Amino acid sequence: MNLALWLERTAATHGDSPALLLGERVVTDYAGFHARASAVAAALTDRGIAPGDRVAIFMKNDPDYLVALYAIWIAGAVAVPVNAKLHPRETAWILSDSGAALAFVSPGLGGGLGPETPVPLIDTGGADFAAMARATPRAPVPRAPEDLAWLFYTSGTTGRPKGVCITHGMLMSMSLAYPVDVDPVRPEDGALYAAPMSHGAGLYALIHVRMGCRHVVPASGGFDPAEVLALGRALGPLSMFMAPTMIRRLTDAARASGQSGEGLRTIVYGGGPMYLADIVEAVDLMGPRFVQIYGQGECPMAITALSRAEVADRAHPRWQDRLGSVGRAQSLVEVAVGDAHGRPLPVGETGEIMVRGAPVMPCYWQNPAATAKTLRDGWLMTGDVGRLDADGYLTLADRSKDVIISGGTNIYPREVEEALLTHPGVHAVSVVGRPSAEWGEDVVAFVVAAPGQAPDPAALDAHCLDRIARFKRPKDYVFVPDLPRNNYGKVLKTELRKRLEEDAT
Numbered sequence: 320m321n322l323a324l325w326l327e328r329t330a331a332t333h334g335d336s337p338a339l340l341l342g343e344r345v346v347t348d349y350a351g352f353h354a355r356a357s358a359v360a361a362a363l364t365d366r367g368i369a370p371g372d373r374v375a376i377f378m379k380n381d382p383d384y385l386v387a388l389y390a391i392w393i394a395g396a397v398a399v400p401v402n403a404k405l406h407p408r409e410t411a412w413i414l415s416d417s418g419a420a421l422a423f424v425s426p427g428l429g430g431g432l433g434p435e436t437p438v439p440l441i442d443t444g445g446a447d448f449a450a451m452a453r454a455t456p457r458a459p460v461p462r463a464p465e466d467l468a469w470l471f472y473t474s475g476t477t478g479r480p481k482g483v484c485i486t487h488g489m490l491m492s493m494s495l496a497y498p499v500d501v502d503p504v505r506p507e508d509g510a511l512y513a514a515p516m517s518h519g520a521g522l523y524a525l526i527h528v529r530m531g532c533r534h535v536v537p538a539s540g541g542f543d544p545a546e547v548l549a550l551g552r553a554l555g556p557l558s559m560f561m562a563p564t565m566i567r568r569l570t571d572a573a574r575a576s577g578q579s580g581e582g583l584r585t586i587v588y589g590g591g592p593m594y595l596a597d598i599v600e601a602v603d604l605m606g607p608r609f610v611q612i613y614g615q616g617e618c619p620m621a622i623t624a625l626s627r628a629e630v631a632d633r634a635h636p637r638w639q640d641r642l643g644s645v646g647r648a649q650s651l652v653e654v655a656v657g658d659a660h661g662r663p664l665p666v667g668e669t670g671e672i673m674v675r676g677a678p679v680m681p682c683y684w685q686n687p688a689a690t691a692k693t694l695r696d697g698w699l700m701t702g703d704v705g706r707l708d709a710d711g712y713l714t715l716a717d718r719s720k721d722v723i724i725s726g727g728t729n730i731y732p733r734e735v736e737e738a739l740l741t742h743p744g745v746h747a748v749s750v751v752g753r754p755s756a757e758w759g760e761d762v763v764a765f766v767v768a769a770p771g772q773a774p775d776p777a778a779l780d781a782h783c784l785d786r787i788a789r790f791k792r793p794k795d796y797v798f799v800p801d802l803p804r805n806n807y808g809k810v811l812k813t814e815l816r817k818r819l820e821e822d823a824t
């Protein structure tokens with residue numbers, strides 16, 4: 320089944336419900352959204368886009384993002400969403416690797432793509448797109464569950480991004496798990512796109528289309544905490560996906576303006592480590608609005624979840640351990656922790672996290688070597704290190720390549736980061752290994768000081784000594800104004816390591 324049929328059905332039953340909003344302004348209802356997407360789909364077919372062809376979306380968050388996405392699916396083609404903030408060279412790589420036949424681009428973005436861009440561009444603010452939207456609408460091309468729907472390019476904190484093959488079946492199962500494992504979805508809710516629609520926020524559009532919810536794109540097209548708080552007040556109840564760094568900024572903005580996130584019904588967070596100190600502060604200030612998920616492009620949004628009640632719980636004897644975990648397996652997957660050969664380990668032991676189930680990818684796009692490394696004996700090897708407890712809670716340590724080995728012992732940077740973040744002088748921190756002739760690697764902490772503070776390394780050292788084993792303490796502290804992050808807010812540890820190497824030479 321083509322997942323665009325969910326749009327067709329919602330348009331049939333809720334045609335006059337508001338569908339796409341830009342800020343507080345309703346751009347169109349479900350009948351209009353469906354008609355526009357079906358017309359653009361017909362125009363794609365007229366231009367020779369055949370089922371299975373790839374069509375890129377190089378757009379900022381915009382109501383027409385969803386029009387382009389559904390048009391591609393109605394035409395039976397495969398969407399290739401590309402983060403609009405990528406460097407032209409990275410974009411050119413994704414467009415050529417995916418073999419995209421054309422790309423939808425936001426007004427003004429096409430010029431930034433550079434001469435190496437190999438495909439024709441359709442500016443969604445231009446006359447060409449307007450003419451496509453006036454074509455005679457077409458019905459969705461029949462699709463099977465194993466047919467490709469979305470090529471998801473991994474965010475690539477190292478190396479070149481790989482295309483994860485995401486099928487119609489995966490997207491449907493992931494979407495139907497959301498109301499079961501993450502948060503019920505009601506027609507009166509709105510989905511707010513504060514994070515890039517090329518990633519998790521866009522994946523969450525599908526279940527909200529099925530339920531006839533409003534899709535609200537902030538007028539700024541990006542993440543502005545004050546705007547998010549104002550939209551919550553004006554349009555709530557709203558649900559949204561946020562990376563942990565966005566929650567940090569939202570908490571700061573809410574505190575500064577004396578607000579508590581009114582109207583922001585659910586904030587689903589994931590995509591990177593959420594430090595205990597940060598989520599405790601967010602819940603204390605804004606209440607039970609938060610749900611955590613753990614996923615990766617290879618099993619989008621669907622590995623584990625930590626419920627709203629668990630995130631807000633302060634009564635359970637092990638609430639802190641649970642809040643520091645990513646929760647328990649979602650309904651459609653099995654989660655295990657494996658040794659170096661992918662053999663499941665007993666409860667409590669640390670190893671690589673392995674996943675199998677309906678939302679797991681069948682392969683990487685045209686990359687059998689990477690597929691063979693990542694899919695082993697039916698399991699997805701996530702590259703994340705962690706452990707399960709007896710109740711099924713999964714605690715992530717780090718990406719396996721970020722684990723520091725010092726004096727032959729594994730040190731998980733996350734544990735050191737959690738300890739340092741409880742110091743009032745520390746605003747943000749990232750811990751990496753520095754090559755050491757004596758120990759193999761030394762622990763080094765890059766620290767962003769809290770506003771107006773200049774924490775003393777000796778004080779930070781004493782703080783660590785009170786909380787973690789002596790051998791895990793950083794040997795050095797490097798104070799920086801900011802941490803380098805990719806476009807999804809993930810800290811680029813490779814760059815920090817490179818910086819240490821450069822300093823050494």
Ligand code: AMP
Pocket residue numbers: 473474475588589590591592593611612613614615616617645701703715717718
């Ligand atoms: P991506 O494929 O770009 O979505 O990145 C997925 C990676 O982000 C995972 O493999 C984890 O390393 C990390 N990640 C995702 N969710 C969480 C979470 N809730 N806590 C910590 N790390 C996470």
